Amino acid sequence: MSELLDILLYIQIALCVFCLYRIIRGPSIPDRMVGIDIFGILVVGICAILSITTGKTFIIDIGIAWVILSFIGTLTLAKYLGGSNLNE
Amino acid sequence: METISVILIAIGILFNLFGCIGLIRLPDVYNRLQSATKCVTLGTCSILLGVLFYYGFIDIGVKALITIVILFFTATVAAHALVKGAYKFGVKLGDKSVKDDYKEVKK
Amino acid sequence: MKYIVLFIFSLGFWLLLTFSLSIQNIIVGVVAALLTVLFFGNLFPDKVVKLLxxxxxxxxxxxxxxxxxxxxxxxxxxxxxxxxxxxxxxxxxxxxxxxxxxxxxxxxxxxxxxxxxxxxxxxxxxxxxxxxxxxxxxxxxxxxxxxxxxxxxxxxxxxxx
Structure with a gap:
Protein backbone atom coordinates (compact mmCIF):
# COMPACT_ATOMS: atom_id res chain seq x y z
CA MET A 1 0.00 0.00 0.00
CA SER A 2 2.81 2.42 0.79
CA GLU A 3 4.43 1.86 -2.64
CA LEU A 4 1.15 3.01 -4.22
CA LEU A 5 1.18 6.14 -2.07
CA ASP A 6 4.77 6.80 -3.13
CA ILE A 7 3.76 6.62 -6.79
CA LEU A 8 0.82 9.00 -6.15
CA LEU A 9 3.22 11.39 -4.41
CA TYR A 10 5.50 11.39 -7.46
CA ILE A 11 2.54 12.10 -9.74
CA GLN A 12 1.50 15.03 -7.54
CA ILE A 13 5.04 16.43 -7.67
CA ALA A 14 5.06 16.00 -11.45
CA LEU A 15 1.87 18.09 -11.65
CA CYS A 16 3.84 21.05 -10.28
CA VAL A 17 5.84 20.99 -13.54
CA PHE A 18 2.64 21.99 -15.39
CA CYS A 19 2.34 25.05 -13.15
CA LEU A 20 6.04 25.85 -13.65
CA TYR A 21 5.48 25.68 -17.42
CA ARG A 22 2.69 28.24 -17.08
CA ILE A 23 4.83 30.44 -14.80
CA ILE A 24 7.78 30.42 -17.23
CA ARG A 25 5.93 30.58 -20.56
CA GLY A 26 2.87 32.65 -19.52
CA PRO A 27 2.34 35.36 -22.13
CA SER A 28 1.22 37.98 -19.60
CA ILE A 29 1.81 38.75 -15.92
CA PRO A 30 -1.66 37.59 -14.71
CA ASP A 31 -1.00 34.18 -16.28
CA ARG A 32 2.08 33.79 -14.12
CA MET A 33 0.15 34.80 -11.02
CA VAL A 34 -2.49 32.16 -11.71
CA GLY A 35 0.35 29.64 -11.92
CA ILE A 36 1.75 30.75 -8.57
CA ASP A 37 -1.66 30.54 -6.90
CA ILE A 38 -2.28 26.98 -8.14
CA PHE A 39 1.27 25.97 -7.20
CA GLY A 40 0.57 26.98 -3.59
CA ILE A 41 -2.52 24.75 -3.42
CA LEU A 42 -0.66 21.79 -4.95
CA VAL A 43 2.04 22.04 -2.27
CA VAL A 44 -0.65 21.58 0.39
CA GLY A 45 -1.59 18.31 -1.28
CA ILE A 46 2.07 17.24 -1.20
CA CYS A 47 2.21 18.04 2.54
CA ALA A 48 -0.92 15.95 3.16
CA ILE A 49 0.44 12.90 1.33
CA LEU A 50 3.86 13.25 2.99
CA SER A 51 2.22 13.18 6.42
CA ILE A 52 0.92 9.68 5.61
CA THR A 53 4.00 8.22 3.89
CA THR A 54 6.55 9.43 6.43
CA GLY A 55 4.30 9.02 9.48
CA LYS A 56 5.31 12.42 10.86
CA THR A 57 2.09 14.16 11.82
CA PHE A 58 3.50 17.67 12.13
CA ILE A 59 3.69 18.06 8.35
CA ILE A 60 -0.05 18.81 8.19
CA ASP A 61 0.63 21.91 10.33
CA ILE A 62 3.00 23.10 7.61
CA GLY A 63 0.11 22.59 5.19
CA ILE A 64 -2.23 24.84 7.22
CA ALA A 65 0.40 27.57 7.43
CA TRP A 66 1.07 27.21 3.69
CA VAL A 67 -2.62 27.67 2.81
CA ILE A 68 -2.85 30.91 4.75
CA LEU A 69 0.49 32.33 3.56
CA SER A 70 -0.24 31.49 -0.08
CA PHE A 71 -3.64 33.20 0.27
CA ILE A 72 -2.06 36.39 1.63
CA GLY A 73 0.59 36.32 -1.10
CA THR A 74 -2.00 35.95 -3.85
CA LEU A 75 -4.11 38.77 -2.43
CA THR A 76 -1.10 41.08 -2.35
CA LEU A 77 -0.15 40.18 -5.93
CA ALA A 78 -3.73 40.75 -7.11
CA LYS A 79 -3.86 44.15 -5.41
CA TYR A 80 -0.58 45.06 -7.08
CA LEU A 81 -2.04 43.92 -10.39
CA GLY A 82 -5.15 46.07 -9.98
CA GLY A 83 -2.93 49.10 -9.35
CA SER A 84 -4.93 50.20 -6.31
CA ASN A 85 -4.04 51.00 -2.73
CA LEU A 86 -3.99 48.23 -0.16
CA ASN A 87 -6.75 49.80 1.95
CA GLU A 88 -9.55 49.30 -0.57
CA MET B 1 -9.90 2.17 6.11
CA GLU B 2 -6.52 2.40 4.39
CA THR B 3 -8.06 1.31 1.10
CA ILE B 4 -10.71 4.04 1.24
CA SER B 5 -8.09 6.69 1.96
CA VAL B 6 -5.85 5.56 -0.92
CA ILE B 7 -8.86 5.63 -3.27
CA LEU B 8 -9.77 9.15 -2.13
CA ILE B 9 -6.19 10.35 -2.64
CA ALA B 10 -6.10 8.80 -6.14
CA ILE B 11 -9.38 10.56 -7.06
CA GLY B 12 -7.98 13.85 -5.77
CA ILE B 13 -4.84 13.52 -7.86
CA LEU B 14 -6.96 12.69 -10.92
CA PHE B 15 -8.89 15.96 -10.45
CA ASN B 16 -5.61 17.85 -9.92
CA LEU B 17 -4.43 16.41 -13.24
CA PHE B 18 -7.57 17.69 -15.01
CA GLY B 19 -7.06 21.14 -13.49
CA CYS B 20 -3.42 21.28 -14.58
CA ILE B 21 -4.27 20.15 -18.13
CA GLY B 22 -6.82 22.97 -18.20
CA LEU B 23 -4.12 25.36 -17.02
CA ILE B 24 -2.04 24.38 -20.05
CA ARG B 25 -4.70 24.03 -22.77
CA LEU B 26 -7.31 26.77 -22.28
CA PRO B 27 -6.85 30.01 -24.24
CA ASP B 28 -6.99 33.01 -21.86
CA VAL B 29 -6.46 33.96 -18.20
CA TYR B 30 -10.09 33.80 -17.09
CA ASN B 31 -10.75 30.31 -18.47
CA ARG B 32 -7.49 29.01 -17.04
CA LEU B 33 -8.41 30.39 -13.63
CA GLN B 34 -11.84 28.74 -13.84
CA SER B 35 -10.60 25.25 -14.54
CA ALA B 36 -7.57 25.45 -12.26
CA THR B 37 -9.34 26.86 -9.20
CA LYS B 38 -12.30 24.49 -9.27
CA CYS B 39 -10.48 21.26 -10.02
CA VAL B 40 -7.39 21.81 -7.90
CA THR B 41 -9.37 22.98 -4.86
CA LEU B 42 -11.70 19.98 -4.89
CA GLY B 43 -8.81 17.62 -5.62
CA THR B 44 -6.80 18.88 -2.64
CA CYS B 45 -9.93 18.64 -0.46
CA SER B 46 -10.25 15.02 -1.52
CA ILE B 47 -6.61 14.32 -0.58
CA LEU B 48 -7.13 15.90 2.85
CA LEU B 49 -10.29 13.82 3.31
CA GLY B 50 -8.12 10.80 2.58
CA VAL B 51 -5.79 11.85 5.42
CA LEU B 52 -8.83 12.15 7.73
CA PHE B 53 -9.96 8.62 6.83
CA TYR B 54 -6.44 7.23 7.28
CA TYR B 55 -5.93 8.53 10.82
CA GLY B 56 -9.52 8.82 12.13
CA PHE B 57 -10.69 11.59 14.45
CA ILE B 58 -7.44 12.23 16.32
CA ASP B 59 -5.56 15.53 16.22
CA ILE B 60 -4.19 15.21 12.69
CA GLY B 61 -7.58 14.22 11.26
CA VAL B 62 -9.27 17.24 12.83
CA LYS B 63 -6.48 19.46 11.49
CA ALA B 64 -7.08 18.09 8.00
CA LEU B 65 -10.79 18.92 8.36
CA ILE B 66 -9.94 22.49 9.42
CA THR B 67 -7.60 22.79 6.42
CA ILE B 68 -10.49 21.84 4.10
CA VAL B 69 -12.66 24.66 5.50
CA ILE B 70 -9.85 27.23 5.28
CA LEU B 71 -8.94 26.08 1.76
CA PHE B 72 -12.50 26.54 0.47
CA PHE B 73 -12.74 30.12 1.68
CA THR B 74 -9.22 31.21 0.72
CA ALA B 75 -9.23 29.63 -2.76
CA THR B 76 -12.50 31.27 -3.77
CA VAL B 77 -11.52 34.69 -2.45
CA ALA B 78 -8.08 34.47 -4.10
CA ALA B 79 -9.64 33.55 -7.45
CA HIS B 80 -12.06 36.46 -7.16
CA ALA B 81 -9.23 38.90 -6.42
CA LEU B 82 -7.11 37.57 -9.28
CA VAL B 83 -9.93 37.90 -11.82
CA LYS B 84 -10.66 41.46 -10.76
CA GLY B 85 -6.96 42.36 -10.78
CA ALA B 86 -6.44 40.84 -14.23
CA TYR B 87 -9.39 42.81 -15.61
CA LYS B 88 -8.09 46.06 -14.14
CA PHE B 89 -4.62 45.25 -15.50
CA GLY B 90 -6.16 45.30 -18.98
CA VAL B 91 -6.15 41.67 -20.11
CA LYS B 92 -8.69 41.31 -22.91
CA LEU B 93 -11.19 38.47 -23.05
CA GLY B 94 -10.19 35.74 -25.52
CA ASP B 95 -11.16 35.56 -29.18
CA LYS B 96 -14.00 33.13 -28.58
CA SER B 97 -15.82 35.44 -26.15
CA VAL B 98 -19.38 36.40 -26.98
CA LYS B 99 -20.42 38.93 -24.35
CA ASP B 100 -18.84 41.49 -22.00
CA ASP B 101 -21.17 43.35 -19.66
CA TYR B 102 -18.37 44.53 -17.40
CA LYS B 103 -16.85 46.81 -20.02
CA GLU B 104 -19.22 49.74 -19.60
CA VAL B 105 -18.67 49.79 -15.83
CA LYS B 106 -14.94 50.28 -16.18
CA LYS B 107 -15.38 53.32 -18.41
CA MET C 1 -22.50 40.93 22.99
CA LYS C 2 -20.95 40.25 19.60
CA TYR C 3 -17.49 40.64 21.12
CA ILE C 4 -18.18 37.79 23.55
CA VAL C 5 -19.42 35.53 20.74
CA LEU C 6 -16.33 36.29 18.64
CA PHE C 7 -14.10 35.55 21.66
CA ILE C 8 -15.72 32.14 22.16
CA PHE C 9 -15.40 31.34 18.44
CA SER C 10 -11.72 32.23 18.20
CA LEU C 11 -10.83 30.38 21.43
CA GLY C 12 -12.64 27.27 20.18
CA PHE C 13 -10.89 27.52 16.83
CA TRP C 14 -7.51 27.80 18.57
CA LEU C 15 -8.22 24.75 20.75
CA LEU C 16 -9.26 22.72 17.68
CA LEU C 17 -6.16 23.84 15.80
CA THR C 18 -3.65 22.93 18.53
CA PHE C 19 -5.64 20.02 19.99
CA SER C 20 -4.18 19.93 23.50
CA LEU C 21 -5.70 21.05 26.80
CA SER C 22 -2.56 21.95 28.79
CA ILE C 23 -2.70 25.13 30.88
CA GLN C 24 -0.01 26.99 28.90
CA ASN C 25 -1.83 26.32 25.66
CA ILE C 26 -5.11 27.71 27.04
CA ILE C 27 -3.36 30.87 28.30
CA VAL C 28 -1.80 31.53 24.89
CA GLY C 29 -5.16 30.91 23.26
CA VAL C 30 -6.95 33.38 25.54
CA VAL C 31 -4.35 36.06 24.78
CA ALA C 32 -4.58 35.43 21.02
CA ALA C 33 -8.39 35.50 21.11
CA LEU C 34 -8.36 38.76 23.07
CA LEU C 35 -6.06 40.33 20.49
CA THR C 36 -8.38 39.14 17.71
CA VAL C 37 -11.42 40.65 19.43
CA LEU C 38 -9.54 43.91 20.02
CA PHE C 39 -8.50 44.35 16.40
CA PHE C 40 -11.31 42.77 14.38
CA GLY C 41 -14.30 42.83 16.72
CA ASN C 42 -16.15 45.57 14.87
CA LEU C 43 -16.18 43.50 11.64
CA PHE C 44 -18.29 40.70 13.14
CA PRO C 45 -21.99 40.69 12.14
CA ASP C 46 -24.22 42.59 14.56
CA LYS C 47 -27.25 40.37 15.04
CA VAL C 48 -25.88 37.48 17.09
CA VAL C 49 -29.44 36.40 17.98
CA LYS C 50 -29.55 34.61 14.64
CA LEU C 51 -26.98 32.12 15.94
CA LEU C 52 -29.54 30.74 18.41
Whole structure:
Protein backbone atom coordinates (compact mmCIF):
# COMPACT_ATOMS: atom_id res chain seq x y z
CA MET A 1 0.00 0.00 0.00
CA SER A 2 2.81 2.42 0.79
CA GLU A 3 4.43 1.86 -2.64
CA LEU A 4 1.15 3.01 -4.22
CA LEU A 5 1.18 6.14 -2.07
CA ASP A 6 4.77 6.80 -3.13
CA ILE A 7 3.76 6.62 -6.79
CA LEU A 8 0.82 9.00 -6.15
CA LEU A 9 3.22 11.39 -4.41
CA TYR A 10 5.50 11.39 -7.46
CA ILE A 11 2.54 12.10 -9.74
CA GLN A 12 1.50 15.03 -7.54
CA ILE A 13 5.04 16.43 -7.67
CA ALA A 14 5.06 16.00 -11.45
CA LEU A 15 1.87 18.09 -11.65
CA CYS A 16 3.84 21.05 -10.28
CA VAL A 17 5.84 20.99 -13.54
CA PHE A 18 2.64 21.99 -15.39
CA CYS A 19 2.34 25.05 -13.15
CA LEU A 20 6.04 25.85 -13.65
CA TYR A 21 5.48 25.68 -17.42
CA ARG A 22 2.69 28.24 -17.08
CA ILE A 23 4.83 30.44 -14.80
CA ILE A 24 7.78 30.42 -17.23
CA ARG A 25 5.93 30.58 -20.56
CA GLY A 26 2.87 32.65 -19.52
CA PRO A 27 2.34 35.36 -22.13
CA SER A 28 1.22 37.98 -19.60
CA ILE A 29 1.81 38.75 -15.92
CA PRO A 30 -1.66 37.59 -14.71
CA ASP A 31 -1.00 34.18 -16.28
CA ARG A 32 2.08 33.79 -14.12
CA MET A 33 0.15 34.80 -11.02
CA VAL A 34 -2.49 32.16 -11.71
CA GLY A 35 0.35 29.64 -11.92
CA ILE A 36 1.75 30.75 -8.57
CA ASP A 37 -1.66 30.54 -6.90
CA ILE A 38 -2.28 26.98 -8.14
CA PHE A 39 1.27 25.97 -7.20
CA GLY A 40 0.57 26.98 -3.59
CA ILE A 41 -2.52 24.75 -3.42
CA LEU A 42 -0.66 21.79 -4.95
CA VAL A 43 2.04 22.04 -2.27
CA VAL A 44 -0.65 21.58 0.39
CA GLY A 45 -1.59 18.31 -1.28
CA ILE A 46 2.07 17.24 -1.20
CA CYS A 47 2.21 18.04 2.54
CA ALA A 48 -0.92 15.95 3.16
CA ILE A 49 0.44 12.90 1.33
CA LEU A 50 3.86 13.25 2.99
CA SER A 51 2.22 13.18 6.42
CA ILE A 52 0.92 9.68 5.61
CA THR A 53 4.00 8.22 3.89
CA THR A 54 6.55 9.43 6.43
CA GLY A 55 4.30 9.02 9.48
CA LYS A 56 5.31 12.42 10.86
CA THR A 57 2.09 14.16 11.82
CA PHE A 58 3.50 17.67 12.13
CA ILE A 59 3.69 18.06 8.35
CA ILE A 60 -0.05 18.81 8.19
CA ASP A 61 0.63 21.91 10.33
CA ILE A 62 3.00 23.10 7.61
CA GLY A 63 0.11 22.59 5.19
CA ILE A 64 -2.23 24.84 7.22
CA ALA A 65 0.40 27.57 7.43
CA TRP A 66 1.07 27.21 3.69
CA VAL A 67 -2.62 27.67 2.81
CA ILE A 68 -2.85 30.91 4.75
CA LEU A 69 0.49 32.33 3.56
CA SER A 70 -0.24 31.49 -0.08
CA PHE A 71 -3.64 33.20 0.27
CA ILE A 72 -2.06 36.39 1.63
CA GLY A 73 0.59 36.32 -1.10
CA THR A 74 -2.00 35.95 -3.85
CA LEU A 75 -4.11 38.77 -2.43
CA THR A 76 -1.10 41.08 -2.35
CA LEU A 77 -0.15 40.18 -5.93
CA ALA A 78 -3.73 40.75 -7.11
CA LYS A 79 -3.86 44.15 -5.41
CA TYR A 80 -0.58 45.06 -7.08
CA LEU A 81 -2.04 43.92 -10.39
CA GLY A 82 -5.15 46.07 -9.98
CA GLY A 83 -2.93 49.10 -9.35
CA SER A 84 -4.93 50.20 -6.31
CA ASN A 85 -4.04 51.00 -2.73
CA LEU A 86 -3.99 48.23 -0.16
CA ASN A 87 -6.75 49.80 1.95
CA GLU A 88 -9.55 49.30 -0.57
CA MET B 1 -9.90 2.17 6.11
CA GLU B 2 -6.52 2.40 4.39
CA THR B 3 -8.06 1.31 1.10
CA ILE B 4 -10.71 4.04 1.24
CA SER B 5 -8.09 6.69 1.96
CA VAL B 6 -5.85 5.56 -0.92
CA ILE B 7 -8.86 5.63 -3.27
CA LEU B 8 -9.77 9.15 -2.13
CA ILE B 9 -6.19 10.35 -2.64
CA ALA B 10 -6.10 8.80 -6.14
CA ILE B 11 -9.38 10.56 -7.06
CA GLY B 12 -7.98 13.85 -5.77
CA ILE B 13 -4.84 13.52 -7.86
CA LEU B 14 -6.96 12.69 -10.92
CA PHE B 15 -8.89 15.96 -10.45
CA ASN B 16 -5.61 17.85 -9.92
CA LEU B 17 -4.43 16.41 -13.24
CA PHE B 18 -7.57 17.69 -15.01
CA GLY B 19 -7.06 21.14 -13.49
CA CYS B 20 -3.42 21.28 -14.58
CA ILE B 21 -4.27 20.15 -18.13
CA GLY B 22 -6.82 22.97 -18.20
CA LEU B 23 -4.12 25.36 -17.02
CA ILE B 24 -2.04 24.38 -20.05
CA ARG B 25 -4.70 24.03 -22.77
CA LEU B 26 -7.31 26.77 -22.28
CA PRO B 27 -6.85 30.01 -24.24
CA ASP B 28 -6.99 33.01 -21.86
CA VAL B 29 -6.46 33.96 -18.20
CA TYR B 30 -10.09 33.80 -17.09
CA ASN B 31 -10.75 30.31 -18.47
CA ARG B 32 -7.49 29.01 -17.04
CA LEU B 33 -8.41 30.39 -13.63
CA GLN B 34 -11.84 28.74 -13.84
CA SER B 35 -10.60 25.25 -14.54
CA ALA B 36 -7.57 25.45 -12.26
CA THR B 37 -9.34 26.86 -9.20
CA LYS B 38 -12.30 24.49 -9.27
CA CYS B 39 -10.48 21.26 -10.02
CA VAL B 40 -7.39 21.81 -7.90
CA THR B 41 -9.37 22.98 -4.86
CA LEU B 42 -11.70 19.98 -4.89
CA GLY B 43 -8.81 17.62 -5.62
CA THR B 44 -6.80 18.88 -2.64
CA CYS B 45 -9.93 18.64 -0.46
CA SER B 46 -10.25 15.02 -1.52
CA ILE B 47 -6.61 14.32 -0.58
CA LEU B 48 -7.13 15.90 2.85
CA LEU B 49 -10.29 13.82 3.31
CA GLY B 50 -8.12 10.80 2.58
CA VAL B 51 -5.79 11.85 5.42
CA LEU B 52 -8.83 12.15 7.73
CA PHE B 53 -9.96 8.62 6.83
CA TYR B 54 -6.44 7.23 7.28
CA TYR B 55 -5.93 8.53 10.82
CA GLY B 56 -9.52 8.82 12.13
CA PHE B 57 -10.69 11.59 14.45
CA ILE B 58 -7.44 12.23 16.32
CA ASP B 59 -5.56 15.53 16.22
CA ILE B 60 -4.19 15.21 12.69
CA GLY B 61 -7.58 14.22 11.26
CA VAL B 62 -9.27 17.24 12.83
CA LYS B 63 -6.48 19.46 11.49
CA ALA B 64 -7.08 18.09 8.00
CA LEU B 65 -10.79 18.92 8.36
CA ILE B 66 -9.94 22.49 9.42
CA THR B 67 -7.60 22.79 6.42
CA ILE B 68 -10.49 21.84 4.10
CA VAL B 69 -12.66 24.66 5.50
CA ILE B 70 -9.85 27.23 5.28
CA LEU B 71 -8.94 26.08 1.76
CA PHE B 72 -12.50 26.54 0.47
CA PHE B 73 -12.74 30.12 1.68
CA THR B 74 -9.22 31.21 0.72
CA ALA B 75 -9.23 29.63 -2.76
CA THR B 76 -12.50 31.27 -3.77
CA VAL B 77 -11.52 34.69 -2.45
CA ALA B 78 -8.08 34.47 -4.10
CA ALA B 79 -9.64 33.55 -7.45
CA HIS B 80 -12.06 36.46 -7.16
CA ALA B 81 -9.23 38.90 -6.42
CA LEU B 82 -7.11 37.57 -9.28
CA VAL B 83 -9.93 37.90 -11.82
CA LYS B 84 -10.66 41.46 -10.76
CA GLY B 85 -6.96 42.36 -10.78
CA ALA B 86 -6.44 40.84 -14.23
CA TYR B 87 -9.39 42.81 -15.61
CA LYS B 88 -8.09 46.06 -14.14
CA PHE B 89 -4.62 45.25 -15.50
CA GLY B 90 -6.16 45.30 -18.98
CA VAL B 91 -6.15 41.67 -20.11
CA LYS B 92 -8.69 41.31 -22.91
CA LEU B 93 -11.19 38.47 -23.05
CA GLY B 94 -10.19 35.74 -25.52
CA ASP B 95 -11.16 35.56 -29.18
CA LYS B 96 -14.00 33.13 -28.58
CA SER B 97 -15.82 35.44 -26.15
CA VAL B 98 -19.38 36.40 -26.98
CA LYS B 99 -20.42 38.93 -24.35
CA ASP B 100 -18.84 41.49 -22.00
CA ASP B 101 -21.17 43.35 -19.66
CA TYR B 102 -18.37 44.53 -17.40
CA LYS B 103 -16.85 46.81 -20.02
CA GLU B 104 -19.22 49.74 -19.60
CA VAL B 105 -18.67 49.79 -15.83
CA LYS B 106 -14.94 50.28 -16.18
CA LYS B 107 -15.38 53.32 -18.41
CA MET C 1 -22.50 40.93 22.99
CA LYS C 2 -20.95 40.25 19.60
CA TYR C 3 -17.49 40.64 21.12
CA ILE C 4 -18.18 37.79 23.55
CA VAL C 5 -19.42 35.53 20.74
CA LEU C 6 -16.33 36.29 18.64
CA PHE C 7 -14.10 35.55 21.66
CA ILE C 8 -15.72 32.14 22.16
CA PHE C 9 -15.40 31.34 18.44
CA SER C 10 -11.72 32.23 18.20
CA LEU C 11 -10.83 30.38 21.43
CA GLY C 12 -12.64 27.27 20.18
CA PHE C 13 -10.89 27.52 16.83
CA TRP C 14 -7.51 27.80 18.57
CA LEU C 15 -8.22 24.75 20.75
CA LEU C 16 -9.26 22.72 17.68
CA LEU C 17 -6.16 23.84 15.80
CA THR C 18 -3.65 22.93 18.53
CA PHE C 19 -5.64 20.02 19.99
CA SER C 20 -4.18 19.93 23.50
CA LEU C 21 -5.70 21.05 26.80
CA SER C 22 -2.56 21.95 28.79
CA ILE C 23 -2.70 25.13 30.88
CA GLN C 24 -0.01 26.99 28.90
CA ASN C 25 -1.83 26.32 25.66
CA ILE C 26 -5.11 27.71 27.04
CA ILE C 27 -3.36 30.87 28.30
CA VAL C 28 -1.80 31.53 24.89
CA GLY C 29 -5.16 30.91 23.26
CA VAL C 30 -6.95 33.38 25.54
CA VAL C 31 -4.35 36.06 24.78
CA ALA C 32 -4.58 35.43 21.02
CA ALA C 33 -8.39 35.50 21.11
CA LEU C 34 -8.36 38.76 23.07
CA LEU C 35 -6.06 40.33 20.49
CA THR C 36 -8.38 39.14 17.71
CA VAL C 37 -11.42 40.65 19.43
CA LEU C 38 -9.54 43.91 20.02
CA PHE C 39 -8.50 44.35 16.40
CA PHE C 40 -11.31 42.77 14.38
CA GLY C 41 -14.30 42.83 16.72
CA ASN C 42 -16.15 45.57 14.87
CA LEU C 43 -16.18 43.50 11.64
CA PHE C 44 -18.29 40.70 13.14
CA PRO C 45 -21.99 40.69 12.14
CA ASP C 46 -24.22 42.59 14.56
CA LYS C 47 -27.25 40.37 15.04
CA VAL C 48 -25.88 37.48 17.09
CA VAL C 49 -29.44 36.40 17.98
CA LYS C 50 -29.55 34.61 14.64
CA LEU C 51 -26.98 32.12 15.94
CA LEU C 52 -29.54 30.74 18.41
CA UNK C 53 -32.30 29.91 15.92
CA UNK C 54 -32.18 26.17 15.18
CA UNK C 55 -33.98 26.20 11.82
CA UNK C 56 -31.04 28.10 10.34
CA UNK C 57 -28.71 25.18 11.16
CA UNK C 58 -31.11 22.76 9.49
CA UNK C 59 -31.05 24.80 6.27
CA UNK C 60 -27.25 25.08 6.56
CA UNK C 61 -26.94 21.29 6.47
CA UNK C 62 -29.32 21.04 3.48
CA UNK C 63 -27.31 23.77 1.75
CA UNK C 64 -24.03 21.92 2.40
CA UNK C 65 -25.31 18.83 0.59
CA UNK C 66 -26.59 20.89 -2.36
CA UNK C 67 -23.23 22.68 -2.47
CA UNK C 68 -21.16 19.49 -2.49
CA UNK C 69 -23.34 18.05 -5.28
CA UNK C 70 -22.87 21.21 -7.37
CA UNK C 71 -19.10 21.08 -6.73
CA UNK C 72 -18.85 17.54 -8.06
CA UNK C 73 -20.94 18.50 -11.10
CA UNK C 74 -18.64 21.48 -11.67
CA UNK C 75 -15.58 19.25 -11.73
CA UNK C 76 -16.98 16.79 -14.24
CA UNK C 77 -18.13 19.72 -16.36
CA UNK C 78 -14.65 21.26 -16.38
CA UNK C 79 -13.02 17.89 -17.02
CA UNK C 80 -15.31 17.36 -20.03
CA UNK C 81 -14.49 20.78 -21.48
CA UNK C 82 -10.75 20.36 -20.92
CA UNK C 83 -10.40 16.83 -22.30
CA UNK C 84 -12.66 17.36 -25.33
CA UNK C 85 -10.42 17.79 -28.41
CA UNK C 86 -12.38 20.78 -29.76
CA UNK C 87 -12.79 22.50 -26.34
CA UNK C 88 -16.50 23.55 -26.39
CA UNK C 89 -16.14 26.92 -24.64
CA UNK C 90 -18.02 30.18 -25.30
CA UNK C 91 -16.86 32.52 -22.52
CA UNK C 92 -18.26 35.91 -21.57
CA UNK C 93 -19.06 38.21 -18.65
CA UNK C 94 -22.74 38.57 -17.72
CA UNK C 95 -24.46 40.60 -15.02
CA UNK C 96 -26.87 39.11 -12.53
CA UNK C 97 -29.33 40.94 -10.32
CA UNK C 98 -29.16 40.07 -6.62
CA UNK C 99 -32.10 39.88 -4.24
CA UNK C 100 -30.02 39.37 -1.07
CA UNK C 101 -29.46 42.33 1.22
CA UNK C 102 -26.88 41.61 3.95
CA UNK C 103 -23.13 41.57 3.30
CA UNK C 104 -22.51 38.12 4.79
CA UNK C 105 -25.17 36.51 2.59
CA UNK C 106 -23.74 38.19 -0.51
CA UNK C 107 -20.23 36.96 0.35
CA UNK C 108 -21.50 33.41 0.67
CA UNK C 109 -23.39 33.67 -2.63
CA UNK C 110 -20.30 34.95 -4.45
CA UNK C 111 -18.18 32.15 -3.00
CA UNK C 112 -20.77 29.54 -3.99
CA UNK C 113 -20.97 30.92 -7.51
CA UNK C 114 -17.22 30.58 -7.85
CA UNK C 115 -17.39 26.87 -7.03
CA UNK C 116 -20.35 26.00 -9.28
CA UNK C 117 -20.17 24.78 -12.90
CA UNK C 118 -18.53 27.21 -15.26
CA UNK C 119 -18.99 30.46 -13.34
CA UNK C 120 -16.64 32.73 -11.37
CA UNK C 121 -17.68 36.00 -9.75
CA UNK C 122 -15.74 39.08 -10.89
CA UNK C 123 -17.15 42.13 -9.11
CA UNK C 124 -20.15 43.37 -7.17
CA UNK C 125 -21.43 46.91 -7.70
CA UNK C 126 -24.57 47.93 -5.79
CA UNK C 127 -27.16 45.28 -6.68
CA UNK C 128 -25.40 43.77 -9.67
CA UNK C 129 -23.03 40.83 -9.59
CA UNK C 130 -20.71 40.41 -12.58
CA UNK C 131 -20.01 36.79 -13.41
CA UNK C 132 -17.53 35.27 -15.86
CA UNK C 133 -19.22 32.30 -17.49
CA UNK C 134 -17.32 29.68 -19.49
CA UNK C 135 -20.32 28.72 -21.67
CA UNK C 136 -22.89 31.47 -22.19
CA UNK C 137 -25.90 29.41 -23.18
CA UNK C 138 -28.49 32.19 -23.56
CA UNK C 139 -28.58 35.95 -23.91
CA UNK C 140 -31.81 36.54 -21.97
CA UNK C 141 -31.09 38.17 -18.55
CA UNK C 142 -34.03 36.42 -16.82
CA UNK C 143 -32.88 32.97 -17.89
CA UNK C 144 -29.27 33.25 -16.91
CA UNK C 145 -29.97 35.04 -13.63
CA UNK C 146 -32.01 32.03 -12.64
CA UNK C 147 -29.42 29.61 -13.94
CA UNK C 148 -26.44 31.20 -12.17
CA UNK C 149 -27.79 32.41 -8.83
CA UNK C 150 -31.23 30.87 -8.41
CA UNK C 151 -29.97 27.52 -7.19
CA UNK C 152 -28.45 28.95 -4.01
CA UNK C 153 -30.39 32.13 -3.36
CA UNK C 154 -33.36 30.50 -1.67
CA UNK C 155 -31.21 28.49 0.76
CA UNK C 156 -28.91 31.40 1.60
CA UNK C 157 -31.91 33.62 2.22
CA UNK C 158 -33.22 31.14 4.75
CA UNK C 159 -29.83 30.78 6.46
CA UNK C 160 -28.55 34.34 6.75
CA UNK C 161 -31.54 36.68 6.57
Missing amino acids: QPQRYFWLIVYLFVFIWECLKANFDVAYRVLHPAMPIKPGIVKVKLSLKTDLARTFLANSITMTPGTISVDMIDDLLYVHWIYVSSTDPEVYSKKVAGRFEKYIKKIFE
